[in-house]
Amino acid sequence: MxxxxxxxxxxxxxxxxxxxxxxxxxxxxxxxxxxxxxxxxxxxxxxxxxxxxxxxxxxxxxxxxxxxxxxxxxxxxxxxxxxxxxxxxxxxxxxxxxxxxxxxxxxxxxxxxxxxxxxxxxxxxxxxxxxxxxxxxxxxxxTVPQMANVIGQWAAKNGTKKFVSIVSDYGPGVDAEAWFDKALTASGGTVAEKLRVPLASPDFSPFLQKAADQKPDALFVFVPTGAGTSFMKQYVERGLDKSGIKVIAMADVTDDDLLNSMGDPALGAITGGPYSTSHDSxxxxxxxxxxxxxxxxxxxxxxxxxxxxxxxxxxxxxxxxxxxxxxxxxxxxxxxxxxxxxxxxxxxxxxxxDIVQNIYMRKVERVNGELYNTEFETVEKVHDPAH
CATH class of the missing domain: 3.40.50.2300 (Response regulator)
Known part of the structure; x- marks a missing residue:
């Protein structure tokens, strides 16, 4: 009825x-x-x-x-x-x-x-x-696969091959986890553990501890726009930045709107995405x-x-x-x-x-006293690999 x-x-x-x-x-x-x-x-x-x-x-x-x-x-x-x-x-x-x-x-x-x-x-x-x-x-x-696929290929090509993935537990997070793993594995890398964090009121600390125990080269991360500040803060509080474990993430994590408020914990984070405020055009x-x-x-x-x-x-x-x-x-x-x-x-x-666009690899750097996602590599005309 x-x-x-x-x-x-x-x-x-x-x-x-x-x-x-x-x-x-x-x-x-x-x-x-x-x-x-x-x-x-x-x-x-x-x-x-x-x-x-x-x-x-x-x-x-x-x-x-x-x-x-x-x-x-x-x-x-x-x-x-x-x-x-x-x-x-x-x-x-x-x-x-x-x-x-x-x-x-x-x-x-x-x-x-x-x-x-x-x-x-x-x-x-x-x-x-x-x-x-x-x-x-x-x-x-x-699309999430547009970014995650490019990031996985880039990471393996540049010698970062052992990862733990940490993603928010909903549709885009599951997409990101799957497509990063697929691209990384096809290029000779491995995801040692896949961790999913509750979308509502996330506490990243226990997941970061689990990740650290695996001693990966880097973390692959996806959280919705706005949650990156909390993630990067807890990443530093847990000492992962000092342990040599890099962050290679989806662009949402180092959101341009919030990047300055993240401060030093965000420096050096590498992300892939379709846009940066500092894009030169x-x-x-x-x-x-x-x-x-x-x-x-x-x-x-x-x-x-x-x-x-x-x-x-x-x-x-x-x-x-x-x-x-x-x-x-x-x-x-x-x-x-x-x-x-x-x-x-x-x-x-x-x-x-669906959209076809460039995906840029970016690194958080300090420019003229402010933090920016500085683009350093471009992959042109990326289609959604899922279709």
Whole structure:
């Protein structure tokens, strides 16, 4: 009975969306569902700041129509993300949904996106498999395998071969663990032990002790953006930095937004990821300057640049369709789209609707009195290896 009610509700939403699409409105409404509170609120903070920056630099018109953004806080909960998305489609009559600061939020809305034929533009959620859940989903962030695969190959190639992995125990963490292990092992390395830390209120100390007992060359680490400060602090408190055990991690660990607050414990950490605040390009200089101007000196991180690029994708696609945000028309126009992003060139693979981009190996260094993830090696045009 409950399943029939859900399906019936989705059918009504689909009908409402279809009738909205046929209206010759002068405004395209975009629903932005993000975690402004709760465990993933640092993502919401960066997305909100990116939206403010984008509107200041690009205005409110695309494809000859006014673009109106309606922002909702899902409080980092997937059931909230679905409820709010349903309200945005049925009550606010949005044509496009975007945001989704974590995997559960994105997945919760996938059936709504699929049945109502609403483009769902993913700003953060990075678990590879979510793209299979709706043909109307586009991802402009990154995938966990994109990063973990490159990091595993790089580590083995550069002589760091015995690892212990420490990851947060949820979808992206499991993805990171698996793809790093696969790449490292294929290149002649080994993961001596795989440790998973509870996502809620993590205490890394016992896991770091277990890792130290294995005497690895390095730790491979994945924690969500925002949790890296606690990890690096406990890594130093446990004396692992003095033991010669290196940190080679996913970019989330040395989040650009929080890096200065981490202080000396972060120095020397090596990470792989799609963006650094210090990325050297004219596009990034303009982006960082505008972002700081609009947000009281705040630094953008990879979540901010992904959100900014999602908005670029929405505007460029609307320009191409002359303001038509109908699901099939929008998706057809967005597939194959290229963008000169602040992170470097990005491309939406028409076969997978997923992002193709450079992945950079970076090292935390002090530059002009501040800490930065300094890029030292580039792997170009990386597809998601899981597809």
């Amino acid at each position: 409950k399943r029939r009610t859900v399906i019936g509700g989705l059918a009504m939403i689909a009908m409402a969306a279809a009738s909205t699409a046929t209206m010759a409105a002068d405004t395209v409404k975009v629903g932005v569902v993000i975690p402004l509170t709760g465990g993933f609120q640092s993502n919401g903070r960066q997305i909100s700041a990116a939206l403010k920056t984008f509107l200041a630099t690009h205005g409110e018109t695309a494809g000859g129509k006014k673009v109106e953004f309606i922002v909702k806080d899902d409080a980092s909960a997937a059931d909230n993300a679905l409820r709010l998305s349903q309200e945005l489609v049925t009550k606010d009559r949005v044509s496009i949904l975007t945001g989704f600061g974590n995997t559960p939020a994105a997945l919760s809305v996938a059936q709504l996106s699929k049945r109502a034929k609403i483009p769902q533009v993913i700003m953060v959620a990075a678990t590879s498999s979510i793209m299979d859940a709706s043909p109307y989903m586009l991802r402009v962030s990154w 004219p596009e990034n200089k303009s982006f960082v300057d505008a972002f700081k101007k609009e947000n009281n000196g705040m630094r953008p991180n990879m979540v901010a640049v992904a959100a900014y690029d999602a908005l670029q994708l929405i505007y460029k696609t609307l320009d191409k369709t002359q303001g038509d945000a109908t699901g099939d028309t929008f998706l057809a126009a967005a597939k194959g789209m290229t963008i000169d992003s602040p992170r470097g060139p990005i491309f939406i693979d028409p076969a997978t609707r």
